Amino acid sequence: MTPAPTLANPPPPASVDLDECISRLYKKELLADSVIEAICAKTKELLMKESNVVHIQAPVTVVGDIHGQFFDMIEIFKIGGFCPDTNYLFLGDYVDRGLFSIETISLLVCLKLRYPERVHLIRGNHESRGVTQSYGFYTECSRKYGNPAVWHYFTDMFDYLSLSCVIDDKIFCVHGGLSPSIHSIDQIKIIDRFREIPHEGPMADLVWSDPDSDRDEFSLSPRGAGYTFGAQVVKKFLEVNSMNHILRAHQLCNEGYMVMFDDRLSTVWSAPNYCYRCGNLASVLEVGPGGERKWNVFDAAPENDAHRLEQQQQQQQHAGNDPVRDYFL
Amino acid sequence: MSTPSGVKSHRTQNGVWKVTTRKLPILKAEPIEELSKAINIPIPEMIFGDNIVAIEHVPSGWTLEFNARDALDRVSKTEKGMLQVAVAEEWKKERSHQEEVKQVVKPFDWSYSTDYKGTTHVGGSKGAWEMSDQAKSPIRTDLLSRPDPILFFDTVDLYEDELADNGIALLSIKVRVMPERLLLLCRFFLRLDGVIIRIRDTRVYVEHSANTIIRQYTAKEAKYDVVYEKLKAMGENAPETFRDANKLAPLLGTVEDTTDIFQVSRDVD
Numbered sequence: 141m142t143p144a145p146t147l148a149n150p151p152p153p154a155s156v157d158l159d160e161c162i163s164r165l166y167k168k169e170l171l172a173d174s175v176i177e178a179i180c181a182k183t184k185e186l187l188m189k190e191s192n193v194v195h196i197q198a199p200v201t202v203v204g205d206i207h208g209q210f211f212d213m214i215e216i217f218k219i220g221g222f223c224p225d226t227n228y229l230f231l232g233d234y235v236d237r238g239l240f241s242i243e244t245i246s247l248l249v250c251l252k253l254r255y256p257e258r259v260h261l262i263r264g265n266h267e268s269r270g271v272t273q274s275y276g277f278y279t280e281c282s283r284k285y286g287n288p289a290v291w292h293y294f295t296d297m298f299d300y301l302s303l304s305c306v307i308d309d310k311i312f313c314v315h316g317g318l319s320p321s322i323h324s325i326d327q328i329k330i331i332d333r334f335r336e337i338p339h340e341g342p343m344a345d346l347v348w349s350d351p352d353s354d355r356d357e358f359s360l361s362p363r364g365a366g367y368t369f370g371a372q373v374v375k376k377f378l379e380v381n382s383m384n385h386i387l388r389a390h391q392l393c394n395e396g397y398m399v400m401f402d403d404r405l406s407t408v409w410s411a412p413n414y415c416y417r418c419g420n421l422a423s424v425l426e427v428g429p430g431g432e433r434k435w436n437v438f439d440a441a442p443e444n445d446a447h448r449l450e451q452q453q454q455q456q457q458h459a460g461n462d463p464v465r466d467y468f469l
Numbered sequence: 470m471s472t473p474s475g476v477k478s479h480r481t482q483n484g485v486w487k488v489t490t491r492k493l494p495i496l497k498a499e500p501i502e503e504l505s506k507a508i509n510i511p512i513p514e515m516i517f518g519d520n521i522v523a524i525e526h527v528p529s530g531w532t533l534e535f536n537a538r539d540a541l542d543r544v545s546k547t548e549k550g551m552l553q554v555a556v557a558e559e560w561k562k563e564r565s566h567q568e569e570v571k572q573v574v575k576p577f578d579w580s581y582s583t584d585y586k587g588t589t590h591v592g593g594s595k596g597a598w599e600m601s602d603q604a605k606s607p608i609r610t611d612l613l614s615r616p617d618p619i620l621f622f623d624t625v626d627l628y629e630d631e632l633a634d635n636g637i638a639l640l641s642i643k644v645r646v647m648p649e650r651l652l653l654l655c656r657f658f659l660r661l662d663g664v665i666i667r668i669r670d671t672r673v674y675v676e677h678s679a680n681t682i683i684r685q686y687t688a689k690e691a692k693y694d695v696v697y698e699k700l701k702a703m704g705e706n707a708p709e710t711f712r713d714a715n716k717l718a719p720l721l722g723t724v725e726d727t728t729d730i731f732q733v734s735r736d737v738d
Contacts, residue, residue, distance in 0.1 A: 340556065
């Protein structure tokens, strides 16, 4: 079972020891809810000052969806280097689906606070109140802390996450993709982002839309909401903004990444064996000082299996039978 | 026995029936494109295109197989039965003057609802599926409820899609083999938030000593709000229960319930 939070008398926010928090989180320990509250408050202050388009310089390692797969995130640091030796840009979707959303987002937020110029976090479609209620994060918070307070601290903080990043004025980075309402980067800068992700409009498009190699322009999904964007849209966006590449996450790829539209767009996916059963590879993209891009592909961390075995044994002890087999009807 | 090819199989004690499963990673980009071209609709985000579950009648080679390709091929490829997400109306209003959007993706049932009941290979058996009913050809839930040892068990996913955060569509299979009988459940589960809950179950039941395969198809659904109110009245934790098809199933209304049987040949000439 997950250890209960142990800080009985939480220190006032000003004295949160980030290095101690980080070293505990690397060991997958939970922080006390009062510490989470203080950390989220500090993170809001920090993020508030960031533009909707954060400009950063290479070298930087770009990470796609993690979805609470804590062991696999640690694998990324083992492969790509720990903070602050390596600069990181995370493209969102830190929570939901995996078993350790709290541990994952807690560590990322502490790293952001400790190394604000070397760690960048932008918002994914799962950094939202609505989505996290359906896909696991809310339930995990309630279960591990006994009440949903930390879910409120985190989701309130999510409203402050920036929406996009530009590397060396050349690579546009976003969680989902482009929007028919956005031609120029300047149009992103004027979005009022300090809110829950809306159902429609440019802010929704940035975190939700997908590329479609079969089409040139924007298309409306048959669902009645959501866009796909094609080759001509990408080409025009890059020309208008004098850039050469769009880098996004949001879509599962078996190979860990996908390059499309004559190398004008790529998808980075960083959750190997997604949901502990897809069997897919994952990757991070290392952008070098000259803009060169190198995919670093990796497989699921071995700790996942050890953890699963441990869980199964515990369940077996409790239930006295094989938890995998069931008498379904 | 599990092999690197992801194949597991089990033969019943009398040697007549063989259950095989294959579980492999989701498809790579190229096979996804080929599959999409072949069945002419976009592919769900998690596609286990190499996974299969098969029940074989060994003497005749008769096989009932479940695979993602054939299941997806039965998804509506037109506007017929097409659902809209809860916010679609809002979108229509807001975007009616959006000149940039020149194309609309060809309509298809993006909820991936399928009435798939498996793919039959008759082998050396003659005949076809015949209509029956539960009175004549019952799936013996009384016998299946006994705690007989489970000699073989597997659970195999065929596809899953989060419907762009509007819910979940999942087609998955469970199979268990006991000393005297076996049961397979192929379940399509759809939760479209704010709109509908849908469960379509195909159950396959075999008594090892018989030559009859009994297949029951049960389709159930209910409006999302109706289920939500029922859960609230029951004091259930709605977000959690809305992910559990087993708990939702009794709250839905049955829209279709059919049983058919296949008589396999005992001896093949």
